[in-house]
Amino acid sequence: MNRDEKKEAVASLSAMLSDAGAVVVTRNLGLTVAQSTELRSAMREAGASYKVTKNRLAKLAITDTDYDSLGELLTGPTALAVSPDPVAAAKAVVEFAKSNDKLEIVGGAMGDTVLDVAGVKALAALPSLDELRGKLVGLLNAPATKVAQVVQAPASKVARVAGAYAASGA
Structure with missing residues (x-):
């Protein structure tokens, strides 16, 4: 990835985060391509998006946003689930994680409020x-x-x- 591609990726991720009602950080522990496709499909149906990105680029994208506090959660093979509806991303990720142990929920945030795993699950239990x-x-x-x-x-x-x-x- 060259410098221009990295700048474009950071800008794209920043734009996605600016419209987000909530962000859920997950850890990919060996999802197959079919499982990853199934997860992305479930996210689209819920009105959310799922973005696997390099942690360094994600940290650059969240700088000076409400989600700046997520930086400490971005270690290892992580991905971000983002949706304008605060409940949609959490609900889709929690439902998928129930049937697949290779997706670990690390935490999340609603604006500047950081959520732990229990907070993300509680958010998923709310009605959309x-x-x-x-x-x-x-x-x-x-x-x-x-x-x-x-x-x-x-x-x-x-x-x-x-x-x-x-x-x-x-």
Whole structure:
């Protein structure tokens, strides 16, 4: 990798980190190409990205960002899982690590808050942004549905009484 390629890699990684809601640092302990492809596919489905990079370039990319504190986690064969949704990257990595012992979660960060392994797993247990939006819409929609039922109930009772009155011939 020449100097220009390194500068481009650092700039690309910095741009990726600037849009990140959370970053998860993982250690690759011998993933096969098929396993790595499966992990990247799971990350894309979750709306996240997974970037294997040289630690020196990653340290340069995180300098002067909210993720500067991740520098101490970047030792050995590491990779960064990044997503705009703070939960997506953590959830995808934790799910993959459950079924594959060759991926070790080292830690992570949400902005300037550093997370240990337990923190990343706790973050993964939270509902995603889309799930929260769905629940919020359901909560907002429920009162309107109940109001419509209450408003319609008296009208339907009056209609039944009128129908019964008409049927009785009075």
